[in-house]
Amino acid sequence: QVQLVESGGGLVQPGGSLRLSCAASGSIFSIYSMAWYRQAPGKQRELVAGISNAGRTNYAESVKGRFTISRDNAKNTVYLQMNGLKAEDTAVYYCYALNTVNTNYAYWGQGTQVTVSS
Numbered sequence: 001q002v003q004l005v006e007s008g009g010g011l012v013q014p015g016g017s018l019r020l021s022c023a024a025s026g027s028i029f030s031i032y033s034m035a036w037y038r039q040a041p042g043k044q045r046e047l048v049a050g051i052s053n054a055g056r057t058n059y060a061e062s063v064k065g066r067f068t069i070s071r072d073n074a075k076n077t078v079y080l081q082m083n084g085l086k087a088e089d090t091a092v093y094y095c096y097a098l099n100t101v102n103t104n105y106a107y108w109g110q111g112t113q114v115t116v117s118s
Contacts, residue, residue: 009112022095029076038091
């Protein structure tokens with residue numbers, strides 16, 4: 001069992017920055033690939049960025065060049081640095097963990113709200 005706790009969301013003006021954090025507990029963090037998803041009102045949840053347990057990253061086209069995902073295995077934490085925020089980035093952001101040894105095990109955090117508005 002893995003517990004994921006997100007933090008760092010909030011209200012920011014267009015063009016601003018936020019850093020989301022997701023702290024994991026309960027298992028061996030280094031065997032998990034991690035990702036950030038988001039869900040805007042009335043829309044489906046979508047992948048924002050992912051990072052493998054080996055550190056390989058991937059991004060949605062809409063955030064490439066603006067967002068950066070990283071992980072600190074010593075702190076059991078994954079981060080999402082978001083720069084150049086736009087109104088369309090407004091959503092609830094969720095942390096996701098996938099056990100790479102047994103992919104039957106996947107976990108979600110509770111979500112953190114990001115609102116981009118002037």
